[in-house]
Every structure is written in C-alpha cells, then in structure tokens.
Amino acid sequence: MSKEHANREENYSQWYNDIVIKADLAENSAVRGCMVIKPYGYAIWEKMQAALDKMFKDTGHVNAYFPLFIPKSFLSKEAAHVEGFAKECAVVTHYRLKNDPNGKGVIVDPDAKLDEELIVRPTSETIIWSTYKGWIQSYRDLPLLVNQWANVVRWEMRTRLFLRTTEFLWQEGHTAHATSKEAVEETERMLEVYADFAENFMAIPVIKGVKTANERFAGALETYCIEALMQDGKALQAGTSHFLGQNFAKAFDVKFTSKEGKSDYVWATSWGVSTRLMGALIMTHSDDKGLVLPPKLAPFQVVIVPIYRSDEEYQKVCDAGREIKKDLERFGVLVKLDDRDTQKPGFKFAEHEFRGVPVRIAIGPRDLENGTVEIARRDTLEKEVLHIADLPNKIVHLLEHIQNNLYTRALDFRTANTHTANSWDEFVEMLDGSGGFIQAHWDGTPETEEKIKEMTKATIRCIPLNNKQEAGKCILTGNPSTQRVIFARAY
RNA sequence: CGGGAUGUAGCGUAGUCCGGUCAUCGCGCCUGGUUUGGGACCAGGAGGUCGCAAGUUCGAAUCUUGCCAUCCCGACCA
Numbered sequence: 001m002s003k004e005h006a007n008r009e010e011n012y013s014q015w016y017n018d019i020v021i022k023a024d025l026a027e028n029s030a031v032r033g034c035m036v037i038k039p040y041g042y043a044i045w046e047k048m049q050a051a052l053d054k055m056f057k058d059t060g061h062v063n064a065y066f067p068l069f070i071p072k073s074f075l076s077k078e079a080a081h082v083e084g085f086a087k088e089c090a091v092v093t094h095y096r097l098k099n100d101p102n103g104k105g106v107i108v109d110p111d112a113k114l115d116e117e118l119i120v121r122p123t124s125e126t127i128i129w130s131t132y133k134g135w136i137q138s139y140r141d142l143p144l145l146v147n148q149w150a151n152v153v154r155w156e157m158r159t160r161l162f163l164r165t166t167e168f169l170w171q172e173g174h175t176a177h178a179t180s181k182e183a184v185e186e187t188e189r190m191l192e193v194y195a196d197f198a199e200n201f202m203a204i205p206v207i208k209g210v211k212t213a214n215e216r217f218a219g220a221l222e223t224y225c226i227e228a229l230m231q232d233g234k235a236l237q238a239g240t241s242h243f244l245g246q247n248f249a250k251a252f253d254v255k256f257t258s259k260e261g262k263s264d265y266v267w268a269t270s271w272g273v274s275t276r277l278m279g280a281l282i283m284t285h286s287d288d289k290g291l292v293l294p295p296k297l298a299p300f301q302v303v304i305v306p307i308y309r310s311d312e313e314y315q316k317v318c319d320a321g322r323e324i325k326k327d328l329e330r331f332g333v334l335v336k337l338d339d340r341d342t343q344k345p346g347f348k349f350a351e352h353e354f355r356g357v358p359v360r361i362a363i364g365p366r367d368l369e370n371g372t373v374e375i376a377r378r379d380t381l382e383k384e385v386l387h388i389a390d391l392p393n394k395i396v397h398l399l400e401h402i403q404n405n406l407y408t409r410a411l412d413f414r415t416a417n418t419h420t421a422n423s424w425d426e427f428v429e430m431l432d433g434s435g436g437f438i439q440a441h442w443d444g445t446p447e448t449e450e451k452i453k454e455m456t457k458a459t460i461r462c463i464p465l466n467n468k469q470e471a472g473k474c475i476l477t478g479n480p481s482t483q484r485v486i487f488a489r490a491y
Numbered sequence: 492c493g494g495g496a497u498g499u500a501g502c503g504u505a506g507u508c509c510g511g512u513c514a515u516c517g518c519g520c521c522u523g524g525u526u527u528g529g530g531a532c533c534a535g536g537a538g539g540u541c542g543c544a545a546g547u548u549c550g551a552a553u554c555u556u557g558c559c560a561u562c563c564c565g566a567c568c569a
Contacts, residue, residue: 087567123569157492157567164568217569237569274569307528346529364528374528491568 034167040355041278043299045169048277049149051201051296052171055193061145061173066127068151069118074126078251084218085122088155092118120153125219125244125270128174129252136176136266139258143186144176162279163236163491170274176266178256180245183267184222187243190271191224194239202277203294203406204228204284205414206238207437207486209462214446217270221245227461227486229414230283233435235461235488238280241271279491284410291356292378294406295399300336302328302395303357305348307364314341317363324361324373324391331392333399353378358402359395379405420484427475427487431458437488441481443474452476452487461486 037045053063069092076082096112121127128146136144149171159165173190177183191208198206206226216223220242228238249255249265257263285292295301304324306317318339325335336357338348345362352360362374373391376383379402386394417436421427430438442448442460452475453459463485472481 084568152569154568158565160568168569170569240569272569276569305528309527344527344529344531346527346531348530350530362528366528 035161035165040299044297045275045278047297047299052197055197056147059189059193061147063148064146065148066124066131068121070121070127072117072119074130075119077126078219078247081125081219089122090120090153090155092120122152122154124148124172125174125248129248129254132176133252133254136254136256139178139256142176142178142256142266143182147171147173163276168274170272172270172272175269178258178266180267183269184243187224187241187269191226191241194241194273195226198226198228198238199407201294201296202281203403203410204280205407205411207462207464209464209486211462212449212460214449215459217242219244219247225462228280228284229417229437231413233417235437235490236280238277239273242269244268244270285406290354293356293358295358295403298356298358300357301334301399302359302361303352304335304337304361304363305345306339307345307362313365316368317365320363320368324388327392328395331396333395359398377402421475424475428456431456431489435489437486439484440475440487441472442485443477443479443481448474448476458487458489461488461490
C-alpha cells in the first residue's frame with residue numbers, strides 16, 4: 001500500500017468514526033450508553049420529526065407533553081406492564097445534594113430522601129392514563145388522540161449506538177376510544193402511517209405484521225410492527241403500534257358514559273418510533289463511502305462546490321453558485337453553497353459524500369465559459385455535465401429519482417435476502433449463511449418459538465398482515481401449521 | 492449481572508511479557524510558502540494527569556490490588 005493510499009485510508013476511517021457515525025450523529029459520552037446527537041445528525045432527526053408530525057396531524061392527532069417523572073406506585077398498577085419495565089428503570093430517590101462534610105465535592109443529602117421514589121419514564125402509559133382519568137367522562141370526550149415528543153430512559157444491560165441507547169428520543173401516541181373496534185382501527189391506522197413513512201420518506205421497505213405473544217409489548221393485547229432488513233442480514237423492528245384493550249383503563253380506572261347511559265372502561269392504543277430509526281437509515285443505505293441519505297430526509301439535498309484558483313475566480317464562481325442556489329430554492333430544493341475557502345474541492349467532495357448529501361454540483365471557471373456544471377449523485381456516484389439553464393428541472397427530477405432508486409435498491413436487497421425454508425436443516429443453513437428474512441412454518445406455540453430462539457438466536461419477527469394461508473408442518477416440531485411466519489436474527 | 496478483551500494527544504496507535512533518556516508513529520490542528528476540476532506538498536510548530544486511586548520500588552505507561560469506563564459474546568430490549 002502506498003503511503004498516500006495508507007494516509008487516505010486512515011483519514012477515511014477517522015472521518016467515518018469521528019464525523020459521520022460517532023461525532024456528527026452521536027457519540028458515547030461519559031453517561032452510560034447515552035448519545036450526543038450532533039447538529040448534522042439532529043438536522044436529520046428534525047426532518048424525520050417534521051414528516052411524522054404532519055402525518056399524525058393529518059390523521060387527527062394533537063401533541064401534548066407529560067412529566068418526565070412517574071411516581072413509583074403508578075408503575076405497579078398494570079401487572080404485565082411492571083413485569084416488562086421494572087428491571088430497567090432509573091429511580092430518583094433524593095432531591096438535594098450538599099457539601100461533603102468530610103472533604104471535597106458533594107454528597108447526596110440523606111435528609112432529602114423522597115417519601116415516594118420517582119421513576120424516570122421508560123414509556124409514559126402510566127402517567128398518561130392517570131391523567132386521562134380526569135379528562136374522560138363521556139363518549140363526547142372520545143376519541144382522545146394525543147401524541148407526545150419526548151425522551152425516555154431504559155436502563156438496558158447492554159447498549160448499542162442508535163439501536164439501544166440508555167436515553168432515546170421518540171414520539172409516543174396514546175389514544176382512548178369508546179369501542180374495541182375503533183381502537184383496533186386506530187392501531188392499524190398508525191401502523192400504516194409508520195409503514196408509509198418508512199417506505200416513502202426513509203426509502204426503507206418494511207413488512208407489516210403482528211408480534212407473537214412472546215414478543216408483545218408489556219400490557220398489550222396485540223402488538224403490530226414494521227420490520228426492516230439491514231444490509232448485514234439482520235432484522236430491525238422499526239416501529240410498533242399496540243392495541244392495549246382495556247388493560248390501562250382498568251388499571252387507572254378510566255371510564256366513560258356511553259350514549260345509552262352505560263358506564264364502561266375505554267379502549268386504548270399506544271404507538272411509537274424512536275431515534276432507532278436513524279440507525280435503520282444508516283444501516284439500510286450507507287456504503288463504504290459513508291452515509292447515503294434519501295432526499296426527503298437530507299438536511300441539504302444539493303451542495304454546490306465552487307472550484308477556483310484566484311480570488312477573482314472565487315468571486316465569479318461563487319456568484320454563479322448563488323444564482324443556482326436561488327433558482328433551485330424557487331423549486332423547493334434545499335441547497336447549501338459550500339463557499340469555505342479553507343478547504344479544497346477534493347476535501348469537500350469527500351466530506352459531503354460522507355455526510356450523504358444526495359446531489360453535488362461542482363462549478364468552476366471552465367463551466368462559467370460553457371454555461372455548464374458538473375453534477376454527481378450520491379447513490380450511484382455517477383457524474384454528468386449539465387447546462388445551467390436545464391438545472392432546476394433536472395435536479396427536481398433527479399432528487400425524485402434518487403429517492404425512488406434508494407427504495408428500489410433496498411427492496412431488491414430484501415427480496416434477494418428473503419428465503420423460504422421447508423426443513424430444519426434448510427432453516428439453519430439459511431440463518432448461518434447470509435441471514436435475512438426466512439419464511440417458515442411454525443406450530444403456533446410459544447414453547448416452539450422459544451426453543452427455536454434458544455437453538456438459533458432467530459426470533460419470529462412478525463406474522464405478516466394478510467398473510468397467505470397455507471397448510472404445512474412446523475420446521476421444528478413437524479406439527480401442523482396454517483401459515484408461514486417471518487423468522488430472522490434481529491438487533 | 493456472567494465470560495472475554497481493551498483503556499497512552501482531538502482520532503487511530505507503538506511501547507507493557509523483561510520497571511531505568513519511551514512517552515512512538517500516522518492523521519488532524521497552528522504558522523509560512525507553493526498549490527486548488529477528487530481527500531495537496533514542503534518547511535517549521537503546538538498539544539499528553541500514559542483511565543482513576545492506593546501499593547511495591549531509589550525509580551512505574553510497564554509490577555500488585557481495588558475502582559471506573561469502553562467494546563465483543565450472553566441475559567435484556569424501541
């Protein structure tokens with residue numbers, strides 16, 4: 001390896017770790033398993049938030065905010081729920097520090113012990129349902145369709161950047177309905193919203209389905225999910241929507257009076273997606289050169305890099321760049337003119353590739369003479385010379401094309417990595433090979449599911465909605481089965 | 492919390508077995524000059540409590556003990 005090449009590789013790995021993955025998007029801090037989301041990464045999250053928020057509003061939801069702290073007693077009111085979350089809660093026991101009488105620093109003031117400990121929310125069902133009790137009396141108060149954007153804390157034993165951090169950002173919708181039917185419809189509606197967002201904004205194809213009893217949310221009667229396949233062949237649960245039945249209404253005594261004057265508990269749903277989606281975005285589209293962002297979520301869709309020698313050229317080329325920026329912005333394109341004169345063009349090319357900017361426009365003295373620019377697309381790395389006059393139209397179409405291409409590419413990958421196993425040996429061989437989704441028969445019992453998990457680490461990702469019914473035999477037990485389910489090793 | 496590994500400058504690292512001019516190298520950073528259509532080059536320069544705390548020793552990045560953190564594998568999970 002030449003010295004120059006070696007240097008580039010080192011440089012590359014530094015940027016990759018330091019700027020793209022760990023630093024600009026997040027980095028582990030001194031706080032256990034928590035992440036710092038740097039400005040560029042946060043800009044991506046904001047784009048995701050904006051798109052999701054609009055979809056929630058369009059389906060009749062409103063935003064609200066509930067407390068970070070939950071009294072410990074709230075958590076014990078729903079049995080399955082406490083079972084699911086008790087082991088991973090951060091607990092506040094005191095409210096004051098004082099100077100250490102024995103030396104330096106501060107200590108927890110033992111006199112400041114709370115009568116009742118507070119839990120830092122791992123999810124907000126309990127505090128929200130205790131609040132809903134006061135909001136709901138009549139069928140006229142229903143449905144109650146509320147979403148909250150918040151942070152939550154789950155003290156997991158093992159953390160993983162983006163996919164399982166101690167603290168994460170998310171949205172959680174909590175709705176209350178007069179009938180079971182309406183609540184199920186809401187659960188399914190929000191699953192559709194998530195699938196729509198994943199596929200049309202993130203360009204990630206997902207399988208919609210329901211979880212098995214083993215994988216269900218703590219306190220839910222049914223958990224719907226969208227499952228995506230990452231480039232390494234592992235599955236990622238990208239979003240969930242839960243039908244909670246009357247569990248929380250009963251636990252928090254939330255009743256309403258119907259039109260007929262009868263009193264009944266309300267029916268509930270909850271649904272959420274988190275900063276884990278940023279992990280999904282990275283793991284679905286990135287290549288060896290760094291991030292690849294779908295145009296709909298890129299903080300900048302186009303970056304203009306001026307090329308010049310003299311100050312005079314710099315002025316001229318930047319002026320031309322500003323014109324192009326204005327033209328493109330009239331078409332709603334998000335453009336950044338990278339007019340830093342502290343970095344060279346090659347450096348900028350590489351940097352914007354790392355950051356996943358969908359389209360790059362390079363403009364130099366030669367272009368000024370010819371009335372052209374060089375454009376390069378991030379997804380295919382192809383370059384093309386275009387006339388400035390055609391630019392806005394072509395860029396708008398190119399961005400649409402890139403958005404579609406990313407989706408198609410991911411879908412092709414998933415198709416190529418979705419297999420059908422008809423025997424145990426086949427099943428194991430596929431798992432140990434390239435991984436991916438495996439469609440196989442299962443006898444429907446939690447015991448078999450658990451056994452397969454123990455033997456292979458593969459879990460049932462979901463039972464797809466509208467699944468094809470087909471008689472078969474369970475790959476493990478040989479017992480009769482009516483349909484294939486999706487198995488995979490997962491994050 | 493169990494098993495394994497690691498912790499040296501902003502990042503990546505050499506040195507640790509065998510204690511003594513060992514704090515190494517690359518990237519990055521700063522200054523000056525030449526450069527500028529794919530990650531520039533030359534010259535000079537700045538930057539480190541060797542994870543933390545005790546201990547052994549004349550002497551510790553190096554040995555001992557404890558603690559902390561990170562990564563991988565389990566258990567757990569959006």
